[in-house]
């Protein structure tokens with residue numbers, strides 16, 4: 130079994146370059162199904178979730194070739210099935226985007242439903258609501274663990290008010306509506322940077338989407354989409370993770386290939402904690418200087434432009450290094466604190482509180498010691514790495530497949546900043 134072995138106590142320094150956005154890539158890759166000619170995708174992160182998505186697409190009939198370190202030729206014109214019931218599809222959450230893409234292109238789809246990180250109930254009712262308003266019939270569990278959608282007479286534009294702000298449902302309905310007849314309006318849409326990235330990709334292919342990045346997205350249906358060359362945006366959460374790691378270790382380092390605007394909610398809190406940050410002259414890097422004392426703070430996760438839930442565990446690891454009592458309230462997922470049991474093994478003082486058990490209280494400044502931890506999900510794994518980098522002595526982290534799902538070459542990147550981290554077989 131492979132584990133990460135980390136000796137803590139070294140301040141991170143030097144520089145790190147952020148890869149392409151995971152959550153944009155896993156939507157853009159299936160969206161290539163809509164194109165009538167091949168696409169070239171640049172700045173694709175080399176992570177397991179992308180590899181699995183490519184595997185699924187290949188099994189569906191697409192031809193995928195790696196043409197550069199992070200560049201892939203994707204020809205989905207040969208996709209010849211609407212039955213995506215094989216095991217790989219159930220391995221990742223984002224396989225739900227295949228439903229939207231096949232529904233638009235072929236008028237039907239049956240997709241094994243999603244795995245991915247477990248943090249509570251992960252319903253798909255808003256995806257289904259959107260598809261139904263566009264004129265699709267949707268069925269669950271036929272066959273088992275699959276969702277089937279049919280629109281044999283084609284999709285028609287409609288007005289969709291999302292009952293909850295959902296990243297996945299907004300993207301999925303946007304993909305499905307691109308070739309629907311007439312106009313679709315998605316109200317109460319999610320506004321994450323990767324929603325704008327997927328919309329930009331679809332628009333470049335010939336779609337007519339306006340308002341992505343706001344609460345109201347308008348999509349005028351078009352007849353056809355062509356293949357394009359597209360570069361995926363940098364990963365906001367990977368950038369935030371390195372910023373938190375540099376800060377927690379009292380380091381000083383440059384985080385390159387970022388869009389600083391996407392990091393506003395993270396930077397505001399980092400600054401509040403006493404960490405200095407400055408944007409580089411080209412506007413695509415942030416220098417993080419955490420030489421001073423770290424102060425406690427209060428954070429509440431919210432849909433974008435609020436503080437991202439996907440930065441919650443990494444920030445808890447950072448808060449543990451600050452002086453005083455910090456609060457972390459999770460409002461997006463109902464069950465995203467399982468990982469704290471692992472962090473507590475290092476001597477961290479963190480407790481679940483609140484009537485809804487949605488609040489973590491972190492008594493910072495305790496001395497942490499190395500221990501054996503098990504990653505419980507992707508971002509929790511990142512929080513364990515940050516904690517191990519700050520603890521005295523050696524830590525090991527198992528279940529690293531969770532971490533490799535979403536972090537491109539994380540061991541190499543941390544090593545280059547001076548961390549004592551290795552992947553070893555046990």
Ligand code: UD1
Pocket residue numbers: 152155222223250251252253254255256257293294295296297298319438439461462463
């Ligand atoms: C995406 C991200 C995930 C991130 C999350 C929130 C991908 C592949 N994953 O997940 O990393 O944590 O956004 O930023 O992009 N909900 C419903 N009904 C639905 C859909 C969602 O009630 O049909 C609820 C969920 O239970 C949750 C909230 O809406 O409480 C947000 O979920 P959503 O934004 O859809 O998350 P994902 O797209 O699955």
